[in-house]
Amino acid sequence: MERNTNRSPGRPPNHKHKQPTGERILIKASQLFLENSYQDVSMDDVAKASDVTKASVYYYYKTKSELYTETMIQLMYRVRAQIVKLLREEEPFYTRLLNVAEAYLSVSIDLDTERFIYSAKNMLSNYQLEAIQNAEESMYHAMEEFFSEAIDQEEILPINPTFAVHAYISLLNTGNYKNTEGHMIFSSAKESARQIVGFFWKGLTNSTFEYK
Known part of the structure; x- marks a missing residue:
């Protein structure tokens, strides 16, 4: 007698990976979208990276624009949670900014949201664009x-806190800059964080801070 699994068509079994399928798809899709443009990533690419069928990807996300929107939103929330965790530490504010910078640059995240939105703007609805911006x-x-x-x-x-935050994130994004040969400005995430936060701190305090 054939066993009835009561599984909807396209829905993948969860025994192969410990991580929930929907979550794994989002994480792999985030990596692909961060490394490539919206147009250069297909649902096939996401399926292969997630080790599931394309039907499984469509089970969770009906369109690529829906998947893209959710990956960007969840990326923002994950980064937000990590930043808040570091900023809550019982350390001087300079040290906390430095810790955030080093963590941010160590994973090579570039949150240039305008660039991400521009690459997919014609493919996303106004509701989807607004959802990403709200995140x-x-x-x-x-x-x-x-x-x-x-x-x-x-x-x-x-100083105006809104201006300060946007300036801080913008400076961190410069730390991920690579020239045409793929070389970065600084030799390591630690050095990049030290240089950027030192420069930023001078503007926040009219003084320098010697990091040791």
Whole structure:
């Protein structure tokens, strides 16, 4: 007698991987979209990277635009959670900014959301574009609270927190810059973080900080 698994067509079995299939698809899709443009990533590519069938990808996400939107949103939320965790540590604000920078640069994340949206703008609905932008704003707002706290404690000058956060992230993104030969500006994530945060800190405090 044939066993009835009550599994919908296209839905993959979960015994092969410990990680839930939908979550694995999102993570693999995020990697592909970060490394390539929207147009250069197909649902076949996502399926192969996730070690599932294309039907399985479509089971969770009906269209590539839907998958792209969700990967960008979840990426923002994951980065936000990690940044907030580091900014909550009982350390001077400079040290916390340095820790965030090194972690951010170590995984080579480039959150140039405008670039990501531009590559897929004609393929996404207004609702999807707004959802990605809202996720990005959520990350920035969470960081602004820590900058405001540092201002209240007189660790930094009374600068506009929104401006400070956007400037900080923009500077971190420059740390991922590569020239045409694939060479980066700095030799390591640690060195990049030290240089960037040192430069940024001078603007926040009108002083330098010698990192050891």
